[in-house]
Amino acid sequence: xxxxxxxxxxxxxxxxxxxxxLLTVLARxxxxxxxxxxxxxxxxxxxxxxxxxxxxxxxxxxxxxxGGLLTSRVVPSYSGPPRRYYRITDEGRxxxxxxxxxxxxxxxxxxRIIEGPET
Numbered sequence: 188x189x190x191x192x193x194x195x196x197x198x199x200x201x202x203x204x205x206x207x208x209l210l211t212v213l214a215r216x217x218x219x220x221x222x223x224x225x226x227x228x229x230x231x232x233x234x235x236x237x238x239x240x241x242x243x244x245x246x247x248x249x250x251x252x253x254g255g256l257l258t259s260r261v262v263p264s265y266s267g268p269p270r271r272y273y274r275i276t277d278e279g280r281x282x283x284x285x286x287x288x289x290x291x292x293x294x295x296x297x298x299r300i301i302e303g304p305e306t
Contacts, residue, residue, distance in 0.1 A: 201239055205247045207290060210275060210283040219272035222248055248273055256282055
């Protein structure tokens with residue numbers, strides 16, 4: 188298959204999953220996290236390979252915060268520009284629960300189609 192088609196397919200999949208993954212990372216963290224730190228955690232979770240471009244993470248974090256699913260605060264940094272730290276809200280946790288269930292249903296459906304007998 189064409190490498191360009193592979194990249195486009197991966198990009199399309201990622202676009203729908205970034206918000207779910209970001210909410211999950213923040214829900215599992217006991218501390219507020221900033222964008223770069225989140226991107227690095229995602230990279231480590233994928234055995235060192237970045238599945239999402241770092242530049243993809245920031246606009247989604249802003250959108251989630253604007254929707255009330257995250258709170259954010261800016262903290263000055265002595266080694267560079269200020270950092271914006273994020274924390275998941277109760278509304279974000281509720282949404283994460285709903286989206287996780289949708290993901291499980293969707294994943295199950297796709298797995299049944301891909302792995303099941305011909306229809």
